[in-house]
Amino acid sequence: MVNPSLLIAIPLAGAFLIPLFALASRRLSRYLPPLVLLADLTISLSLVPRVLEDPIIVILGGFKPPFCINLMVDMLGLSFAIIISLVSFLISIYAIGYIKTEPIEKYHALFLLLVAGAIGIVLTGDIFNLFVFFEILCISSYALTAYEKDKAGTEAAMKYLIQGAVGSAFILVAVAFIYGLFGTLNMAEIASNIDSAEPTHLFMILALFVVGFGIEAAIFPLNAWLPDAHSSAPSSISAILSGIAIKTGVYCLARISYTLMNAQELLILISLIGVVTLLVGEIAAYGQKEDIKRMLAYSSIGQVGLIVFALGVTTYLGIFGALFQVANHALAKSLLFLGTGYMIYNVGSNRLEAMEGLGRKMPFTAIAFTIAVFSLVGLPPFAGFVSKLSIIYAAVQTGQAVFIVFVALVLLATVIEAGYFFRIVQSLYFRKGVSLEYAKEAPMTALIPIAILALLIIAIGVYPQLITGALEGAARSLLERGAYISSVLGPM
Amino acid sequence: MDLVANSMYYLGAGALILIGLYMVITKNNLIKIILGLSLVDTGTHVLLIAIGYVKGRTAPILTEELLESVGEAIPKVVDPIPQALVLTAIVIGVGVLALGLSLAIKVYEHNGTLDVRKIRGLKW
Amino acid sequence: MRKAVGLILVLVVGISFWVVLKNVPFGHDKIGVGNHYIENAIQETGATNIVTSVVVSYRGLDTLGEVTVLFIAALGIGMVLFSVKKTSAKERQTSSMVVQTGTRILFPFIILFGIYIFVHGHLTPGGGFQGGAVIASGFLLTYLVWPELETKRERFGAAESLGGLVFVTIAILGLVFTGYFLGNFLPTGTQNHLFSAGIIPVIYIAIGIKVGSELAGIVADMIHKE
Amino acid sequence: MVVIQAVLILMMIVAGVATSMLKDLISAVIACAAVSLLASMLFYFLDAPDVAMAEAAIGAGLTTAVFVIAVRKTRSKEE
Numbered sequence: 001m002v003n004p005s006l007l008i009a010i011p012l013a014g015a016f017l018i019p020l021f022a023l024a025s026r027r028l029s030r031y032l033p034p035l036v037l038l039a040d041l042t043i044s045l046s047l048v049p050r051v052l053e054d055p056i057i058v059i060l061g062g063f064k065p066p067f068c069i070n071l072m073v074d075m076l077g078l079s080f081a082i083i084i085s086l087v088s089f090l091i092s093i094y095a096i097g098y099i100k101t102e103p104i105e106k107y108h109a110l111f112l113l114l115v116a117g118a119i120g121i122v123l124t125g126d127i128f129n130l131f132v133f134f135e136i137l138c139i140s141s142y143a144l145t146a147y148e149k150d151k152a153g154t155e156a157a158m159k160y161l162i163q164g165a166v167g168s169a170f171i172l173v174a175v176a177f178i179y180g181l182f183g184t185l186n187m188a189e190i191a192s193n194i195d196s197a198e199p200t201h202l203f204m205i206l207a208l209f210v211v212g213f214g215i216e217a218a219i220f221p222l223n224a225w226l227p228d229a230h231s232s233a234p235s236s237i238s239a240i241l242s243g244i245a246i247k248t249g250v251y252c253l254a255r256i257s258y259t260l261m262n263a264q265e266l267l268i269l270i271s272l273i274g275v276v277t278l279l280v281g282e283i284a285a286y287g288q289k290e291d292i293k294r295m296l297a298y299s300s301i302g303q304v305g306l307i308v309f310a311l312g313v314t315t316y317l318g319i320f321g322a323l324f325q326v327a328n329h330a331l332a333k334s335l336l337f338l339g340t341g342y343m344i345y346n347v348g349s350n351r352l353e354a355m356e357g358l359g360r361k362m363p364f365t366a367i368a369f370t371i372a373v374f375s376l377v378g379l380p381p382f383a384g385f386v387s388k389l390s391i392i393y394a395a396v397q398t399g400q401a402v403f404i405v406f407v408a409l410v411l412l413a414t415v416i417e418a419g420y421f422f423r424i425v426q427s428l429y430f431r432k433g434v435s436l437e438y439a440k441e442a443p444m445t446a447l448i449p450i451a452i453l454a455l456l457i458i459a460i461g462v463y464p465q466l467i468t469g470a471l472e473g474a475a476r477s478l479l480e481r482g483a484y485i486s487s488v489l490g491p492m
Numbered sequence: 493m494d495l496v497a498n499s500m501y502y503l504g505a506g507a508l509i510l511i512g513l514y515m516v517i518t519k520n521n522l523i524k525i526i527l528g529l530s531l532v533d534t535g536t537h538v539l540l541i542a543i544g545y546v547k548g549r550t551a552p553i554l555t556e557e558l559l560e561s562v563g564e565a566i567p568k569v570v571d572p573i574p575q576a577l578v579l580t581a582i583v584i585g586v587g588v589l590a591l592g593l594s595l596a597i598k599v600y601e602h603n604g605t606l607d608v609r610k611i612r613g614l615k616w
Numbered sequence: 617m618r619k620a621v622g623l624i625l626v627l628v629v630g631i632s633f634w635v636v637l638k639n640v641p642f643g644h645d646k647i648g649v650g651n652h653y654i655e656n657a658i659q660e661t662g663a664t665n666i667v668t669s670v671v672v673s674y675r676g677l678d679t680l681g682e683v684t685v686l687f688i689a690a691l692g693i694g695m696v697l698f699s700v701k702k703t704s705a706k707e708r709q710t711s712s713m714v715v716q717t718g719t720r721i722l723f724p725f726i727i728l729f730g731i732y733i734f735v736h737g738h739l740t741p742g743g744g745f746q747g748g749a750v751i752a753s754g755f756l757l758t759y760l761v762w763p764e765l766e767t768k769r770e771r772f773g774a775a776e777s778l779g780g781l782v783f784v785t786i787a788i789l790g791l792v793f794t795g796y797f798l799g800n801f802l803p804t805g806t807q808n809h810l811f812s813a814g815i816i817p818v819i820y821i822a823i824g825i826k827v828g829s830e831l832a833g834i835v836a837d838m839i840h841k842e
Numbered sequence: 843m844v845v846i847q848a849v850l851i852l853m854m855i856v857a858g859v860a861t862s863m864l865k866d867l868i869s870a871v872i873a874c875a876a877v878s879l880l881a882s883m884l885f886y887f888l889d890a891p892d893v894a895m896a897e898a899a900i901g902a903g904l905t906t907a908v909f910v911i912a913v914r915k916t917r918s919k920e921e
Contacts, residue, residue, distance in 0.1 A: 005797035008677075009784055012684060016780035019691075019773045060677050062796035063660065067652050069677045106695040113688050120681065128577055132681035135584050139591060139685055143692025146595060151602040154696070155613025158595045162525055165588050166516055169532045172581060173509070173633075176536065179574065180543040180640035183648020201639060204632045228613060497844045498642045501884070504851035506633045508877065510626045511858045517622035523867050523913060527874050530905065531858055534881050537897065541888050544650070547643035551889040552666040553741060554658055569666065570889045571650035572657075576670040578893045580682045583745055583827070586900050586908075587689030590834050593912040594693040597838075600916040667892045733895075741891035749899035756907055831904055838911045 002043050004058050004073045004123060007081060010039055011116035015109045022105035029105040030096045033112050037089035040119070044081045051078050052473050055487050057125075065125075065488050066186030072125030072488060075473035079323065080122040080251055082470075083330050087243045088115045090449035094338050095236045097445035107147060114140040114240065121248045125488060127178060127260070128185045130252065131171055138164045138216065141245055145233045156228035163225045167215035174208035177201070188488035191260050191481055206263055209256045210270075217249025219308055220277040223301050227284075230297035231350070235341025238293060242300040243334035247326050250304060254311050254322075258478050264314050268402065271312025275406050277305030282416040291350045292343075295420065296336055302413060303329045303376065309406065310391040313398060319475040320468075321391035327460070327467060328383040332372040335453040339369045342442035352424065356431035361439040364447055366428050368454040373421045375457045378414060382461035388414070501542035508535030522596045522606040522614075526589060533585040537578045544574030661800065662813040663738035671743065672816045676798040679819075680783060683826050687776060690830040693837050694773075719761045726754035734824030738813040744820040748827025755832035759839050772833035779826025786815055786822070847887050854880040871909040878902035 014036035021029045050056065055074035059065060092111065099107050117136030124130050142164065146157035175185070181197050182190050194202065211222065218226040226246075230238045257263045257270065281302030288295040307329070310322035342365060347354040359366035375382035378389075392410065395403040441447070460466055477484065508531050515528025552572040599614075600606055608614040645651070653670055661669040671679055734747030790799035802814040857880060860873040878901035885894040 003791055003797060005791065006788075009788060009797065012680070013781065013784045013788075015684075016687070016777045016784065019777045020781075023774065058797065060797045061673055061790075062794055062799040063674060066649055068674050103695060103698050106691050106698075110688060110691055110695070113684060113691075116684070124677075126677075128580075129675075129678055129681070132580060132584070132678050132685070135588075135685050136681055136688065139588060139688045139692065142591060142595075143688065143695060146598070146692075146696050149598065149696065149698070152613055154595055154598040154602060155611060158522070158592070158599055159614055161588070161592050161595060162516065162529070165529045165592070166513070166532070168588075169509070169512075169529075169536060172536045173539065175577075176540045176543055176574075177636050177640070179540070179577075180637075180646065183646035183650065185573070185649070198639070201636050204636050207632070496848065499637075500848055500851050501642060501888070502633075502637045504854055504884075506630060506637075507855045508858050509633075510630050511855075511862055513629060514622050514626050515862050517625060518619050519862075521867070523909070523916065524862075524870065527861055527870055527909070530874055530909075531861060531877060534877055534897075534901065537893070537901075538881055538884060541885055541890050541893060542642060543640060543646070544890075545643055545888045546645050549889065551741070551891050552654065553891070554664045554666065569654055571646065572653055572666040572670045573650045573675075575667045575890045575893050576675055576678075578890070579667070579671055579743075579745060579896055580675075580678050582893070582896050582900055583682050584685045586831075586905050587685045589905055590838070590908050591689045591692045591696070593908055594696045594838060597912055597915050598696055606916055665892070667890075742895050743892065746892070746895040746899050749896070749904055753899065753903055753907075756904070831900075835904070835907060835911070838908060838915075 002046060004047060004056060004071055005060065007040055007043055007123065008116055008120050011036055011112045011119070015112040015116065018105050018109040018112070026105055029108050033092040033108050034089060034096070036112060037085055037092050037115065040085040041082070041089050044078060044085050047073065047078060048470060051075055052469070055477065057488055066184055066189040069124070069126045069129050070186070070488060071123045072187070072484070073123055074477040074484065075470060076477045077122045079470050079474045080247070081119050083327055084115060084118045084122070084244050087330050087334050088240060090452055091236050091239050091334060091338065094446050094449045097443050098236055098341055099234065101148060107144070110140045110144050111240070114144065118244050118248050122251055125187050126185055127187055127190065128175055131168070131175055134171065134216070134252070135168060137245060137248060138168065141241060144237045145229045147234050147237060152228070152232035156225070156232045160225040160229045163215055167212040170208045171212035174205050174212065177205050186488070187260055188485045191262070192485045192489065194260070194262055202261055202263070203266070206257065206261050206266065210253065213249050213252040213256070216246065217253060217308070218246050218301050218304055219273050220280050220305070223277070226301060227294055227297045230300065231291060231293040235337050235344065238297070239334040239337035242297070242337060243330040246300065246304050247330060250307055250311070250326065253308070254478060259481055259484050262481060267312040267314050271309050271406065274305045274307070274309030274312055275409050278302050278309060278413045279409060281305055282413045286416050286420045290352060292340055292352050292355060292424070293337070293350055295352070296333065296340065299376070299417065300333055302417065303333065306391065306410065309410065310394065313394050313403065315394050315398060316475055316479060317390055317394035317397065319478055320471055321387055321394055323471045323474050324387035324390060327471070328375060328387045328457070331453050331457050332375045332384065335368060335372040335450055335457070338446065338450055339365045342446055346439040352427065355424070356427045358439060359429040362441050365442050365450060368450045369428070370425050371454045371457055373425055375461065377418045377421055380461070381458070383457045385461060386464045501538065505535045505539035505542060508532070508538065520607050520609055522599065522608060526592045526596065529592065530585070530589055533581070537581060540574045540578050540581070544571040546570045661816060663816050665738055665740065668738045668743050668816060668820070669813070672819050673800065676787070679823065680787065683780060683783065683823055686827060686830045687780060690776060690833050693834050697837055715761055719757055723754055723758060726757070727751055730754065730824070730828060734820050735817065737820040738816045744823025745827055747824040749831060751824070751828035752831030752835060756835050759836060772829040772836070775829035776826055776833065779822045779829070782822040783819060783826070786819055790815070847884065850880055850884055854884070867913045868910065871906060871913060874909070875902050875906040878905065
């Protein structure tokens, strides 16, 4: 068996190597990230059969938990790790040709560090270690948002940094409180002692965590930074931020509220926040008729709202739907941003009007774009259909009146979503473009990742069994706290 | 007197965090906002160290004198974990602050001002 | 308006602090993981400074993450302030003779002091971070005295990368030799000797070099790039 | 001892308020450095010499230097 700690160590080592590589040849450093991330993807896929049977506890430094930091590779963490390494591998191929602004070696090193941070978050079993990896993810996102060094990018990064730093401070304070109350930082040990604390204290700590991680997950009303950051970053970075970074925020929320705090009765509040976020995001996206990237960014807020809503349903099926939606949105939204990158490059503007008629000039990109749009709206036979169906079914199944109302709102949001997405597809194909004589199809480095993403969306939609096994295991590992605790600390 | 002695560290830490938060929310100058973040950081560090303090014990460094004086017994030192956490947090904090300041310099180059009311992308 | 929002938010946060901290008594022993370290750290790691053994050994992954954060900050600042044109050595005031001579004499001692701090990290207070910061402040002094001094930024970059690679390599060697990532594969030696505590001094030296060059690089970037 | 620590904490809070109130940015930065320096003394009283060193060297030293550089590269008054 390959040791899962390599999943974190390999991207880190790669990122440290890149500046040395760049001393020899700056152009060569572009090819390192795809290699490194391919290694990560292979390792994480090869771990699936073992982890499906039993979670792997990786002990670091050779001391017994809870006296050391341990990695907790259960199905939930591993599914996230697979999604992260798959999407970032495809984006790193895209970046080989797309990133032209100097200093490119810094871009590639920061990209690898962002991925290392995200993988560290989903695998670690220690609350302070989670904070450290969260900071790695956040700080590299701040820097990459400003990569173009233009006015909009630096201002968006500044805003993101200020709000993100406040969120991190909240998380650190919550960690300090946890240490003060429980005297330990190991997540399994905290989870096993959680009942000894007073409910009011736990509520305060949970609130601090929700604010801290909610800023990264962009739940309403903490999402002010997202539209600016996602729309003014380079398209490959928008793809990783929308596809990966906000999902890790959602992962942290799920891990804290389910495994750590066992706060199932409070999750109806989370559900409410999710529905509000969904509606706010979709309505803002519908209202955004000018900037295509800003529209996609608002749509990301809406989709995160849907995921958070499904997590709050607290049934097995609800969590399963949420995780399916995580996979679907990671694939589809990164495809949309990657496709948009070259569409913007061709017409030289972010404006939706400029894209009119591009479908004939860039047929492959436009078809892939359309597939991703259909999947996000939830049409069969694409992946989004399965996730939306299971989320709605799970919510109805609870039988509570509140959730029936929520489902109606989710359906309303879907209609809004369909409205603005079909508007773009229509203008891509059925409008006559004005000045498109220089527009041409995207290069191979972009088409290959886009094609793979589109094929995956169709494959998962037609044959959901590809990933249901893994996601069912993930949903189970989120619900079964006892198994989590006993696998780290040994049977009680 | 005892009450003061027991709560003053928490009070100081909380005061710093709250002053910092208030600065981040209400100040208009970017440098002032980042100074507020720095105060929040310092406050959290004090809070963590105060949580780890144990009365009547010494620093967690087992010098030879200390080891000889206790013999086989467990040496009386304070909790080392919060100190390790704060070391980590200090370094993370300086990284965020330095990156924020370099972004602020860049924002100033683009706009000629640090006033968030006058910078379109920073209004909220 | 913003003042009112700020005050309300600050009040809410303040009350939540008060509610929780009432039940975290100051100065009491929180019976937990910490006591295990106090009892066993010296046998298990061989370092007399328990904080060092926690930072480098028990919570080594945190430390790896933390030097990574600093690495990201250095990369990000280099990227944000990156400019294609060479920075102009503007007519800045050169310092007086006394200051220049003083700095020339002082600089090697500051560097030496920094090295001393991180080499003895496992025995006395201090370690890679503190030593690295002292080294960086030595460089800061030279930049203030000779503003026209062109920095060899690439050298700092190479030192950063090497420090990081040494850390990761030691961690992976631990995996190879002991089966645990960051496992200690060197003898722990006798307590209170310079050559003791296994991999801790090696890692702390790598951290010291890395942190020193990163902080110095950050300061150099901020001073020299326009 | 308690009195000394109480005075230090009080000074720290005052310096924190000063950071918020001072209009001149350089003065505000110096006040913030004072907060860090006082905090590092408090760490020494709380038996945390490692953290005291780190806070003095990094928090009070290098952070202040970076702030001063940034203030000099922009405008030094808060308007």
